[in-house]
Amino acid sequence: MKEKQTPVLSVRGLKKHFKTGIGRNKLLIKAVDDVSFDIYKGEVFSLVGESGCGKTTTGRTIIKLYEPTDGEVFFLDKRIGAGYQSLKEEIKEVKKNARQGIKENPENAEKIKEERDKKIEELKNEIAQRKEDTAREDKVLMKKMQMIFQDPIASLNPRMVVKEIIAEGLRIAGEKDPDIINTRVNEMLETVGLLPEHASRYPHEFSGGQRQRIGVARALAPSPEFIIADEPVSALDVSIQAQVINLLNDLRDEFGITILFVAHDLSVVKYFSDRIGVMYYGKLVELAPKEELFKNPLHPYTRSLLSAVPLPDPNYEKTRKRIAYDPSVHNYTEEKPSLHEIKEGHFIYANQEELEKYKKELK
Amino acid sequence: MAKDKKLVVEDLTVSFRTNQGLVRAVRGISFELEEGETLAIVGESGSGKSVSSKAIMGILEGNAIIDKGKIIYEDEDLTTISEENYHKIRGNKIGMIFQDPLSSLNPIMKIGKQITEALIINGNHLKNRYKELIHQVKMDYENSKIKKQNLIKDFKSNKSRLKEEGKQEEVQQFKEQFQKDILEINQKIKDTKEAFKKEQISAKKKVADDWKQEKERVAKEIQAIKEKMASADRETRKTLKEEVATLKENLRRYKKVTKKQAKERAIKVMEEVGIPQPERRLKQYPFQFSGGMRQRIVIAIALTLNPDVLICDEPTTALDVTIQAQILELINKIKTERSLSVIFITHDLGVVANMADRVAVMYAGKIVEIGKAEEIFYNPKHPYTWALLSSMPDLDSKERLAFIPGTPPNMLFPPKGDAFADRSKYAMKIDFEKEPPFFKVSDTHYAATWLLHKDAPKVEMPEIIKKRIASMAKAPKEVNE
Numbered sequence: 021m022k023e024k025q026t027p028v029l030s031v032r033g034l035k036k037h038f039k040t041g042i043g044r045n046k047l048l049i050k051a052v053d054d055v056s057f058d059i060y061k062g063e064v065f066s067l068v069g070e071s072g073c074g075k076t077t078t079g080r081t082i083i084k085l086y087e088p089t090d091g092e093v094f095f096l097d098k099r100i101g102a103g104y105q106s107l108k109e110e111i112k113e114v115k116k117n118a119r120q121g122i123k124e125n126p127e128n129a130e131k132i133k134e135e136r137d138k139k140i141e142e143l144k145n146e147i148a149q150r151k152e153d154t155a156r157e158d159k160v161l162m163k164k165m166q167m168i169f170q171d172p173i174a175s176l177n178p179r180m181v182v183k184e185i186i187a188e189g190l191r192i193a194g195e196k197d198p199d200i201i202n203t204r205v206n207e208m209l210e211t212v213g214l215l216p217e218h219a220s221r222y223p224h225e226f227s228g229g230q231r232q233r234i235g236v237a238r239a240l241a242p243s244p245e246f247i248i249a250d251e252p253v254s255a256l257d258v259s260i261q262a263q264v265i266n267l268l269n270d271l272r273d274e275f276g277i278t279i280l281f282v283a284h285d286l287s288v289v290k291y292f293s294d295r296i297g298v299m300y301y302g303k304l305v306e307l308a309p310k311e312e313l314f315k316n317p318l319h320p321y322t323r324s325l326l327s328a329v330p331l332p333d334p335n336y337e338k339t340r341k342r343i344a345y346d347p348s349v350h351n352y353t354e355e356k357p358s359l360h361e362i363k364e365g366h367f368i369y370a371n372q373e374e375l376e377k378y379k380k381e382l383k
Numbered sequence: 384m385a386k387d388k389k390l391v392v393e394d395l396t397v398s399f400r401t402n403q404g405l406v407r408a409v410r411g412i413s414f415e416l417e418e419g420e421t422l423a424i425v426g427e428s429g430s431g432k433s434v435s436s437k438a439i440m441g442i443l444e445g446n447a448i449i450d451k452g453k454i455i456y457e458d459e460d461l462t463t464i465s466e467e468n469y470h471k472i473r474g475n476k477i478g479m480i481f482q483d484p485l486s487s488l489n490p491i492m493k494i495g496k497q498i499t500e501a502l503i504i505n506g507n508h509l510k511n512r513y514k515e516l517i518h519q520v521k522m523d524y525e526n527s528k529i530k531k532q533n534l535i536k537d538f539k540s541n542k543s544r545l546k547e548e549g550k551q552e553e554v555q556q557f558k559e560q561f562q563k564d565i566l567e568i569n570q571k572i573k574d575t576k577e578a579f580k581k582e583q584i585s586a587k588k589k590v591a592d593d594w595k596q597e598k599e600r601v602a603k604e605i606q607a608i609k610e611k612m613a614s615a616d617r618e619t620r621k622t623l624k625e626e627v628a629t630l631k632e633n634l635r636r637y638k639k640v641t642k643k644q645a646k647e648r649a650i651k652v653m654e655e656v657g658i659p660q661p662e663r664r665l666k667q668y669p670f671q672f673s674g675g676m677r678q679r680i681v682i683a684i685a686l687t688l689n690p691d692v693l694i695c696d697e698p699t700t701a702l703d704v705t706i707q708a709q710i711l712e713l714i715n716k717i718k719t720e721r722s723l724s725v726i727f728i729t730h731d732l733g734v735v736a737n738m739a740d741r742v743a744v745m746y747a748g749k750i751v752e753i754g755k756a757e758e759i760f761y762n763p764k765h766p767y768t769w770a771l772l773s774s775m776p777d778l779d780s781k782e783r784l785a786f787i788p789g790t791p792p793n794m795l796f797p798p799k800g801d802a803f804a805d806r807s808k809y810a811m812k813i814d815f816e817k818e819p820p821f822f823k824v825s826d827t828h829y830a831a832t833w834l835l836h837k838d839a840p841k842v843e844m845p846e847i848i849k850k851r852i853a854s855m856a857k858a859p860k861e862v863n864e
Contacts, residue, residue: 070703071674227790228428257427258730262774262786269783284703287733291776291784328708330733332775333855334756337737342708 027058028246028278029082033091035103036074036081051077053302054091056359059246059278066281066289066310068325069299075282076170078299079248082280083167084157092150095246098161102150107143114139163193166239170251172231176223182209182234183219189242208237212267229260236267248280253288265292286329290314295365298322301347304359308366318368318378321345350374389692389724390416390439390477395452395462397431397438406794408434410748411452416692421718421725423739423756425732425771429791431748432728436694438462439726440479441469456692465525474501478690482697484677488669495665498652498684499645505688506640509590516586517579524575531568534561594638601634652683655720656713675706682713686721693718694726699734711737732775736760741827744768747792747802754828761852763844764822764830766807773847785847801832809834809842 036052052074059065067075081088084101093101118136122129166189169175176185186208187201195201206216212233223231232252239247249268253261265288271277283289289296290310297307298321306319317323324345330337350357355371362368362378370378397409409431416422424432437443439454441461454461456472481487489497505511538561545554605627612623635641646665653661656679669677678698685693695714699707711734718725727738735742735756742759744752744767752765763769773785789806792798798805804814813833822835834842843849 070705258732258771259427259774259787262776262784265776266784266786286704287776325705328704330704330708330711330731330737332732332736332760332772334736334739334760336855337733340737342712345705 026061027094028061028096029059029280030094031058031078031082031091032056032094033106034078034081034088034093035090035105036077036086037089037105050302052081055299055302055304056091057297057304057307059280061278062272062276063295064272064279064281064293066283066293066296067299068284068286068289068296070284070325073299074302075299076250079167079250079280079282083165083248084162087154095161095165098158099150099153100158100161102154104147104150107147107150111140111143114143159193163189163242164245166242166244166247168232168235168239168247168249168252171255172228172235173223173255175235176231178223181220181222182214185223185234186219186238186241189238193242204241208241211240211271212237213263227260228256229263232256232260232264233267236264236271240271243275244277246278246280248282250282251284252281254283254285261288268292286326287331298325303369304367305369306367307359312363312366316366316382318362318366318381319370320349321347387418388415389418389456390726391453391455392435392439393453393455395435395438395454396450397434397443398448398450399444400446400448401795404795407797408447408748408794409438410797412745412748412750414743414750414753416724416726418724419718419722420740421727421738423727423729423735423742424745425730425735425742426745427730427791429794430745431794432745433696435745436479436696436726436728440477440694441466441473470505474685474690475505475688476690477692477694478685478688479694479696480678480681480685480698483701484674484681485669485701487681488677490669492668493665494667494669494672494680495646495649497669498649498665498680498687499642501684502640502645502648502687503642506645508637508639509594512593513586513590516589517582520575520579520582524572524579527568527571527575531565531572534564534568597637598634601630605630648687649683652686653680655686655717656680656683658683673706674702675709678702678706678710679713682710682717686717689721690723691721692724692726694728696728697730698727700729700731707734714738732760732771744771747797748794749802749831751803751832752828752830754824754830758825758828761855762824762828763848764824764828764835765803765832766809766834767803768830769844769848770807772851773845782847785845811839 034052034055035050038049038051040047040049055074055078057065067078069075077086080086081101082093088101088103090103090105092099092103114136118132121132180188183202183205186205187195190201190204195204205219209216209218214230214233214237218226218230223234226234235252252268253264256264268279269292272279281289281293293310295307295309296313297304298313298319299305300321306313306317306322308316313322314326317326320343324343327341327343331340351373352371355373357369357371357374359367359369360375362375363382368375368378392415393413394411395409395413396407396411399406399408412431412435414422424435426432434443434447438447438449439461443449449462452462456476461469461472488494538557541557542554545557608623608627608630612620615623632641632643636644649665650661653664658664658676658679664672669680672680682698693714698714699710702710714725714727715738717723725738727735729735739756742752742754742756743750744759744765746767752759752763752768759768760772763772767787770785770787774787776784787806792802792805799818800816801807801810801814801819804810807814811833817833819831819833819836821829821831823829824835833839
């Protein structure tokens with residue numbers, strides 16, 4: 021692992037819950053539920069999982085397209101996103117405990133109340149701090165984080181020419197000089213392998229792969245350090261897929277950009293990334309360097325996912341057996357699971373009992 | 384070949400009329416589909432794979448023209464038969480599964496109704512019988528009408544041509560001939576029309592008589608049971624009542640496919656495609672299903688009418704890996720159970736390796752290589768197949784991915800020679816001038832590239848593919864334990 025010491029992005033206990041419906045149709049969807057990971061400088065970190073497992077929501081919450089429900093996101097050692105649901109719950113808990121305490125020993129009431137108020141004060145301060153930290157967006161910092169979207173057709177404004185699309189980020193960041201903007205746009209076009217004359221064309225005049233390149237150029241224009249690529253190749257043909265992956269690979273080598281890669285195609289993920297996180301229903305179930313993950317998949321869901329990858333090899337395909345994942349193999353009634361480091365760099369979501377089992381399998 | 388040919392496509396050419404001119408989407412493809420086999424058609428988007436499958440189904444857009452070629456199914460050429468005859472084949476004989484399971488289902492119609500819709504619409508047995516009876520005379524009548532129109536058209540164009548050339552005498556002669564022809568054809572139209580009308584009345588009567596007879600027969604039986612019922616005890620009366628009910632239901636079924644019958648069929652098919660609790664699911668709407676379940680429903684709809692050829696147009700492109708694996712397993716299972724012949728269209732080579740017995744690689748409206756799956760994957764010959772194979776990362780590749788430079792050719796102006804020559808580094812001079820014919824590699828394996836010509840320089844396939852094939856041979860199983 022290169023330069024492991026500096027995490028560019030740290031996610032701690034991130035939760036994003038969506039509330040839908042009213043009355044008895046009320047539904048709380050835990051799209052992302054307590055996810056923690058670090059992304060180090062210059063690496064490609066991939067999130068994989070089936071559709072609806074919360075990998076896109078994670079990416080979007082990190083870049084603050086959504087406000088997190090709980091947990092914190094640190095970018096370059098600065099808190100950029102934080103939710104405070106758990107703190108609120110803690111206040112409730114403290115109040116309840118205090119009430120309980122007063123009921124049991126009424127003579128200590130004064131002392132308990134004092135303690136309670138102190139604790140609540142602390143927590144409220146923390147909430148206020150989090151609110152303040154995240155209320156005003158640090159534009160200079162957020163400029164360093166950019167996103168590439170899945171659908172190259174839907175994510176480009178059809179009424180803007182390519183130059184306007186790419187320059188929009190610069191303009192928002194306050195750049196007014198047309199010369200600087202022009203040179204920057206041309207520079208970006210060259211980086212992604214397009215020609216300067218493409219700048220005055222509209223998105224519909226390009227093919228799918230070229231459109232995705234425009235999306236990449238737009239993300240690169242404000243010279244970011246960190247890019248979130250949300251399924252950038254899923255909507256593309258095989259041959260064009262290779263172009264875009266090669267481009268992203270070059271960018272990483274050239275500019276040292278750190279990438280969070282969200283995808284469901286495991287062969288692309290293995291080719292492209294350094295470390296892989298497997299998500300299942302809002303939880304991160306396994307996290308490991310790619311060789312380790314493909315060699316020693318431990319979580320049953322990871323195994324099922326790996327067994328479903330089709331390969332261009334008829335003889336292998338005719339004998340391949342898919343392993344089905346049944347979530348009921350886990351017995352979490354007695355002990356709640358959490359993320360454990362089973363081997364250096366290899367994390368797994370399990371409780372103590374399962375951890376023992378996995379450890380045996382690892383040997 | 385020993386096996387029966389289910390479907391034969393010969394030199395099929397399809398173009399689209401557009402404002403810019405003719406877009407030549409499919410340029411003379413030929414293939415055969417044998418019974419019980421899966422033929423995969425692979426290619427980039429815009430290579431014409433979907434268009435050819437739509438041509439087989441007869442659901443091409445209005446501006447499409449089939450220039451030439453034949454699609455032969457059960458000794459009939461599907462490109463020439465009328466729309467009415469197509470109804471008998473489309474869905475009943477050749478079924479189709481579409482790419483996007485969400486947009487191919489009606490969002491405001493319950494699943495049950497969508498599955499049974501085709502059964503009920505096609506299910507009026509009396510009407511079908513009537514149509515069948517009058518079919519021949521009707522065709523005669525219609526054909527003679529078309530003939531007359533053609534004659535007039537012919538005459539007009541020829542007359543103006545002759546007049547321009549100033550051959551007055553010939554015009555006169557031609558006119559006389561034409562008048563004679565017209566009289567003849569008018570007489571024929573009159574005759575066939577009369578025959579048609581007569582046949583209509585007699586067919587109507589025949590069907591009605593049949594229905595009446597059947598009704599009377601059942602009524603008599605019911606009457607007999609009712610008489611028995613009067614003297615029977617309670618237990619037997621109950622069974623007798625049930626008997627009457629089934630008799631009545633059967634009578635209804637003689638007339639048409641009843642809702643009950645259609646529902647029974649729908650539940651059976653839904654069980655077959657692996658939808659749990661079909662009775663409850665029938666009453667739900669598409670949005671209440673997940674992506675994989677929706678695709679299962681689309682498959683169920685295609686299966687209700689018992690087709691023997693199934694066309695799958697990228698059925699798993701919109702789904703993720705785990706669901707994709709399930710759907711592919713399902714299609715394979717159905718295929719063996721019903722001994723279907725499948726045409727499988729996709730751009731994912733991994734999926735092809737899983738599904739296909741034979742593979743056809745399409746590029747720019749032409750088949751460039753066709754052969755058994757093993758031959759295509761282990762011994763590819765065409766540069767385009769090489770490019771496709773090497774641009775796909777597999778689980779072991781580490782080096783830079785090879786990609787295909789440039790874009791597919793504009794089919795408004797199809798290139799002369801080998802269409803892939805512009806993007807191929809193996810292109811020779813002849814590739815830009817003359818179209819390569821099919822060269823035989825083995826009995827089942829053909830490729831259209833000049834590289835296989837005996838005068839061509841020896842060209843090895845790229846390193847990446849060689850390495851990959853070698854590694855495939857070495858360690859075929861790794862992930863599955």
